[in-house]
Amino acid sequence: MLVIPLKDFPQIKILDDLELIIANYFEEESLEINDGDILVVAHTIVSIAEGSVVNKTDVTISERAMKIAKKNNVDPIKVELALRDGEIIRDTPVLITQNEHGLITDYSGVDESNAPPECFVLLPTNPDRSARKLHEYFLEKFGIHVPVIISDTQGRPWRKGSINLAIGIAGMSPFMKYAGSTDLYGNELHSSVVCIADELASAAELVMGQADEGVPLVLIRGVEYIKSDEDASEIIRNKSENLFQ
Amino acid sequence: MLVIPLKDFPQIKILDDLELIIANYFEEESLEINDGDILVVAHTIVSIAEGSVVNKTDVTISERAMKIAKKNNVDPIKVELALRDGEIIRDTPVLITQNEHGLITDYSGVDESNAPPECFVLLPTNPDRSARKLHEYFLEKFGIHVPVIISDTQGRPWRKGSINLAIGIAGMSPFMKYAGSTDLYGNELHSSVVCIADELASAAELVMGQADEGVPLVLIRGVEYIKSDEDASEIIRNKSENLFQ
Structure with missing residues (x-):
C-alpha cells in the first residue's frame, strides 16, 4: 500500500x-x-x-456557552459555535456534541487551526x-x-x-x-x-x-x-x- | 509512506x-x-x-460470567476469560474491561479468531x-x-x-x-x-x-x-x- x-x-x-x-x-x-x-x-x-468559516467578531456568545467555556477552560466563541452546530452529549471535561448527520465530535469539530486569520473553521x-x-x-x-x-x-x-x-x-x-x-x-x-x-x-x-x-x-x-x-x-x-x- | x-x-x-x-x-x-x-x-x-492461549475445555464458567454472557448473547467461556483478565468498566451491551496495564478493551481482547483449534487467544x-x-x-x-x-x-x-x-x-x-x-x-x-x-x-x-x-x-x-x-x-x-x- x-x-x-x-x-x-x-x-x-x-x-x-x-x-x-x-x-x-x-x-x-x-x-x-x-x-x-x-x-x-x-x-x-x-x-x-x-x-x-466564521469570523470571530461576528459571534455573540450566549450565557450557556460562556458557562461551558469557563468549566472547560476553552475559548467561549468555540463553544458558542459548537452549540449552534450540535446537540450536547456531555459538556465536561470537553464538550461532546452530535450534529444533524449523527456525527459525534468534540466541540462539533469547530477548529482554529489552519483557519483564515481571526476565523474558526466549522x-x-x-x-x-x-x-x-x-x-x-x-x-x-x-x-x-x-x-x-x-x-x-x-x-x-x-x-x-x-x-x-x-x-x-x-x-x-x-x-x-x-x-x-x-x-x-x-x-x-x-x-x-x-x-x-x-x-x-x-x-x-x-x-x-x-x-x-x-x-x-x-x-x-x-x-x-x-x-x-x-x-x-x-x-x-x-x-x-x-x-x- | x-x-x-x-x-x-x-x-x-x-x-x-x-x-x-x-x-x-x-x-x-x-x-x-x-x-x-x-x-x-x-x-x-x-x-x-x-x-x-487457553483451551476451552480447561475453563470453568462462573455464575457471574454466565449472567453477562446471556445478557450480551456471547460465548460464556469468552466472558469468563475476559473477567479473569480485567476489571469491569461496563457489562452491557458488550463487556468492556480494563486490564492491569490500564488498557480498556471489549472482552479483555479475548478472541477466538486465528486461535488454535478449541482455544481462545488472550x-x-x-x-x-x-x-x-x-x-x-x-x-x-x-x-x-x-x-x-x-x-x-x-x-x-x-x-x-x-x-x-x-x-x-x-x-x-x-x-x-x-x-x-x-x-x-x-x-x-x-x-x-x-x-x-x-x-x-x-x-x-x-x-x-x-x-x-x-x-x-x-x-x-x-x-x-x-x-x-x-x-x-x-x-x-x-x-x-x-x-x-
Whole structure:
C-alpha cells in the first residue's frame, strides 16, 4: 500500500472551486491517478471552499456557552459555535456534541487551526455530499472511479491523542465485513467488521501532519475496498447500540 | 509512506521463539529492513508464541460470567476469560474491561479468531515488554533501530466497525505533539497531540486483514517519529481525564 502526500497543493480560499483546483493540480503536477486509488481530503479545505468559516467578531456568545467555556477552560466563541452546530452529549471535561448527520465530535469539530486569520473553521455542512461531489467530478472529468474520504482529527474517550477519522465518504463502503470468511485455522469469523474508512483516514494523517506542512490531500494506492453508495453516516452507531447513551 | 504486508510468514505455534522466527524470515526472504522502518505485529502471534492461549475445555464458567454472557448473547467461556483478565468498566451491551496495564478493551481482547483449534487467544501478558524484546533483538542482531508496535483490533463507543490500535510499543513515542508549531496561517497550535501509534496500527491493518490472509507482520517505511522509551500505557487516559469514569 502506498500513501502519497500531495505536496505543494495551493492554499484554498473561501468560495474557491475545490473540484476544479484539485483537477488542475493533478494535471499541472502530471500526477498519476488510477482507477481504484483513494483520495483522502482534510475537511479544512472543504470547509473553507464551501464557506463554512466564521469570523470571530461576528459571534455573540450566549450565557450557556460562556458557562461551558469557563468549566472547560476553552475559548467561549468555540463553544458558542459548537452549540449552534450540535446537540450536547456531555459538556465536561470537553464538550461532546452530535450534529444533524449523527456525527459525534468534540466541540462539533469547530477548529482554529489552519483557519483564515481571526476565523474558526466549522465542519462542512454535509461532508458526504462534499465527498460525492468530488468523487463524481473525477468520474466525469477523468473517467476513473476514485473513492473520496473527507477526514477530521478527533479525540477519543479512553485514549490520549487524536486520530484522523472519516466524516464523509463516497464511492466505497466504509467497512470490510469478514463474516462468513475463515481465519487461519479454518474457524468461521462471525462478526468481524472493520471500519477501513477510519483506518484510511488515519493512514493519510501520518503524511498530512497537523501544522504548516500544507498537505491537505493524500492519495492511497493498493487497498482492497468494496464499491458502494453507503455514506459516512453508516459509521455512526444507532442510539440503541451506542455504549454511552 | 509505504505499508508492506510481509507475506508467507510461517504459522506460529505455542512457545515458538518469535524473535528468532522473525529474524530468520527476514534473512530467508532477503527482505530489506532499514533503520527507521516500523514493524507492526498482530498481537495474536505474540500471544500464541508466549502461550497466552487457553483451551476451552480447561475453563470453568462462573455464575457471574454466565449472567453477562446471556445478557450480551456471547460465548460464556469468552466472558469468563475476559473477567479473569480485567476489571469491569461496563457489562452491557458488550463487556468492556480494563486490564492491569490500564488498557480498556471489549472482552479483555479475548478472541477466538486465528486461535488454535478449541482455544481462545488472550492478549499478551505485557505487550510493551513483548514489543521491547523484539525491538532490542533487531538492534542486537541487525544493528538497526526498528520501532515495534503490537496491535489489536477493537470496537469503539460511538462508531461502528473495529479499528486496529497499538497495545504495545517500543522504540518510538506513541505521539506527535504539535504544540508550539504553527499552522498554515502562522497561528500557534496549542494542544494538538496525535496518537500516531494507533494510526500506524490502523494503516497496517489495511494490508493485514482479519481472516486467513496470514499477514501478521507489516513493515511501514517513510514515517516521521520521535525515538522514545514511552510505552503504550502512555496512551491510556488517566481516570481523572477519562470522559467515561
